[in-house]
Amino acid sequence: MSTVPTELKYTKSHEWVRDDGDGIVTVGITDHAQEALGDIVFVETPELGRIVECDEATAVVESVKAASDIYAPLAGEVIAANTQLADTPEAINTSPYDLGWILRLRVRDNGAFNTLLDAAAYTQIVAEEE
Amino acid sequence: MGLHTPLFLEHQRLGARIVPFGGWEMPLHYGSQLEEHHTVRREAGMFDVSHMRPIDIDGADATAFLQYMLANDVARLTATGKALYSCLLNEQGGVVDDLIVYSRCNERYRLVVNAGTAEKDLMWLNAHCGSFAVTIQSRPDLAMIAVQGPAARAKTLPLLPAALRVAAETLAPFFSAELESEQWFIGRTGYTGEDGFELMMPAAQAPDLWKSLLAAGVKPCGLGARDTLRLEAGMNLYGHDMDDATGPLDAGLEWTVAWQPAEREFIGRAAVTARRTDPTRRELVGFILIGAGIMRDHQLVLRDGVVVGEITSGGFSPTLERSIALARIEPGIDGNYTVDIRGKKVAARIVKLPFVRNGVSRIEL
Numbered sequence: 001m002s003t004v005p006t007e008l009k010y011t012k013s014h015e016w017v018r019d020d021g022d023g024i025v026t027v028g029i030t031d032h033a034q035e036a037l038g039d040i041v042f043v044e045t046p047e048l049g050r051i052v053e054c055d056e057a058t059a060v061v062e063s064v065k066a067a068s069d070i071y072a073p074l075a076g077e078v079i080a081a082n083t084q085l086a087d088t089p090e091a092i093n094t095s096p097y098d099l100g101w102i103l104r105l106r107v108r109d110n111g112a113f114n115t116l117l118d119a120a121a122y123t124q125i126v127a128e129e130e
Numbered sequence: 131m132g133l134h135t136p137l138f139l140e141h142q143r144l145g146a147r148i149v150p151f152g153g154w155e156m157p158l159h160y161g162s163q164l165e166e167h168h169t170v171r172r173e174a175g176m177f178d179v180s181h182m183r184p185i186d187i188d189g190a191d192a193t194a195f196l197q198y199m200l201a202n203d204v205a206r207l208t209a210t211g212k213a214l215y216s217c218l219l220n221e222q223g224g225v226v227d228d229l230i231v232y233s234r235c236n237e238r239y240r241l242v243v244n245a246g247t248a249e250k251d252l253m254w255l256n257a258h259c260g261s262f263a264v265t266i267q268s269r270p271d272l273a274m275i276a277v278q279g280p281a282a283r284a285k286t287l288p289l290l291p292a293a294l295r296v297a298a299e300t301l302a303p304f305f306s307a308e309l310e311s312e313q314w315f316i317g318r319t320g321y322t323g324e325d326g327f328e329l330m331m332p333a334a335q336a337p338d339l340w341k342s343l344l345a346a347g348v349k350p351c352g353l354g355a356r357d358t359l360r361l362e363a364g365m366n367l368y369g370h371d372m373d374d375a376t377g378p379l380d381a382g383l384e385w386t387v388a389w390q391p392a393e394r395e396f397i398g399r400a401a402v403t404a405r406r407t408d409p410t411r412r413e414l415v416g417f418i419l420i421g422a423g424i425m426r427d428h429q430l431v432l433r434d435g436v437v438v439g440e441i442t443s444g445g446f447s448p449t450l451e452r453s454i455a456l457a458r459i460e461p462g463i464d465g466n467y468t469v470d471i472r473g474k475k476v477a478a479r480i481v482k483l484p485f486v487r488n489g490v491s492r493i494e495l
Contacts, residue, residue, distance in 0.1 A: 038147075038354065039164040041446040042424050042453075060472065062424045064163045064446050065354055067472075086422070 002031035002126065005097055009073075009113065010122035013055075016097060017073045023110050027073055028101045029061060029092060032126045037063040040092045045081035046103060052078060054112070059102050061092065070102060074112050080104035131155065135180035136273045136333040140340050144350055152246030154181040156353050163354035167448040170322055170359055171489045174279035175351035176343050183248035184272050184315075184330060185241040185255070189264035192237040198396055199258060200231065201378060203388035207233035211306045213319055216386055218243075218251060219398025223377040223405055227251050228368050230319060232306045240306075240315070242274075242328075244368050258397065272313065273336035277348060278326035278359075280489060283318075286327050289342045290316070298327070321356065323363025323487045361454060362447050364416060364483030370427060371414060371442045371456055379405045380458060381442075382414030382483070412439060412458045416483040417467070418493060419453035421476035425469050431457045432475065433465040441469065449486045450493060456483075 004010070009017040014033035018026040034040065044060040052058050057069035058078070081103045085091060092100035107113065117125070132155040141148065146157035157178065159166060169175045187196060196204040202216030212233050218226040227247040232240045243251045248268070255266050277286045283298075290298055291314055297307035298316050303325070306317040315330040331339065344350065357367070366372055372381035379387070379402060387402060388394070405411055419425055425444035430437050439459030447454040455469075455478075468475040481493050 038159060039162055041164075042422070044423065062446070064358060064448075065158070067424065067426060 002035055003097075004030065004032075004119045004123050004126070006119040008097070009116035009118060011071065011073045011116060012125060013071050015070060015073050017113070017116055019113055020104070023107050024079070024104060025074065025076075025107055025113065026101050026104050027070070028096055029070060030122070031096045032129075034093050034096045034100070037061065037066075037068060039064045040089045043082075043085040043089050043092065043102065045083065045085065046078045048078055048081065050078045052076065052105070061102075072105065073116060074105060074107045075109065076105040076107040078103055079106050133181070135178055136336045137178040137180060137275075137340055140337055141178065141350075146350070146352060149353070151353055152181060152244065154245055156181060157350070159352040159354045160350050163352065163358070164448050166349060166351035166355035167358050169349045170279045170324055170351060170355060171449060171486070172280065174277060174281040174285050174326075174348045175355065176340070176348045177276040177278070177351050177356055178274075178340070179276050179328070180273040180333070180336065181245035182274055183243050183245065183251075184269040184274070185243060185248075185252065186238065186267040186269060187241065187255075187264055188238045188267070189262070190237060191262040192239055192264050195259060195262040195264045196231065196239060197394055198262075199255065201387045201396060201398060201402065203394060204231060204233065204239065206388065207231070209233070209305075210235045213304045213306055213317055217372070217378050217383060218254065219377065219396070219402065220374060221398060221401065222375075223398045223401030224374040225368065225372040225377060225381070226254050226374065228366065228372070228383075230317070232315075232317060234308070247368065271333055272315075272330045273333045274328060274330050275336065275339060275343070276320055276322075276326065276328045277343060278320045278322040278324045280325060282324070282326035282348070285346045285348050286329070286343065289339060289346065290314070321363075321365060322359040323365070323484055324359075324489065358445060358448055361443055361445055361456070362449055362484065362486035364456070364485060366414075366456070367443055371458075376458075377402055377405060380412045380414065382456070411461065413461055414442065414456055414458050415463070416481045416485060417441075417455045417457050417469070417478045418450070418481050418485070418495075419455075419469065419476060419478045421478075423471045423474070423476050424453045425455040425471065425478070430470040431459055431478075432468045432470065433459070433462070435468075447485060450491055450495065452495070454485050
């Protein structure tokens, strides 16, 4: 059974979102997602300053078997990307909620954060998939 | 729901991630595809390949029939037990399937064909056997386990029926032996670029052998590792690198077409012969990615900025820690190559196959 930390928010497409305050959020993929993808071998992170809409394909995570788009959970500007993943893409497998973070956004609409799924709702989605 | 091999329960017990494949439900991996890959390169791994289909061709005309059906020539099987890789072609010179044929004594042969194409192959063989004195017997009653890696043979030998062990110990590469009374068959063949065995036995006996191999330290490996291993070994995958419309000359398999003797008629001969001088002929080459990213099937390959072909098998090489691929391109090797990866042109270069053999990289990085 995969872990779903209660302090985070989630999307249906299996991204997690952490509120860092001041309209900044950190985004990664969930434990369930990394487990489904298998060994991650390459991550394509977005350029800093890129403006993204909600649900826009913003990064790509490639496992041994396939490439998967990572969608922006909220509209905003990319202000950081985890460049460590270039050398250690497997951090997404071993530490999906910490070392495996993918990007940071300055969100356009602060209130939108609360429209994301909470841990209970996301757990429900995972249960339905499994 | 797909078909289950006799080892399906073992896969479930081992926590395999199960995926649909060629009509079957098969293990993709048992935790980490990368670890499974490395285990086969360094030690020993085992694959359930019971979804693949043995087909026995017996009878007075068995040799003549296979000489007519196969692009490679079974007359090359001068010794009992020897194995040969061949394509089964259609009249247009496309590939119906690729297979291994093992010679057995007295006009008997065993083919092993791909899972997803087994029924198509049987129909194709049966449709052409009319005037030949042969019987074609599909053997779904047999299970198959491939044990591969530098330690594979040593770990497998003690677990074989005693009457087969001596023959198995001295088996040369690309040869087979069998214990016919027990329906056990062993080939020193594989699809990984490593030494090892492929074992066939009655389905009911497969779980015990699987468990004994596990106890002997042979790691279970799924289809994921099987694919990265065969790609590193520069081996084609049916449906990706060749298919009904793409023949052996366009798939790097000219070496498997036996042109001599010239008087041997085989299905597709006229078409593949014409293809030799056809200006639209393509070639299959190996690529290694220089830039960052992973090459995937169907991505476009450019030479000096012009599209000249596409990736037919692309992925990540765990041994080289780079992306490698097979690609079908227009003739003329020289030039600067890029691969279009989601709109980005990433530098790549052509390399001689295989990428890896017997645990060792053949490529200068």
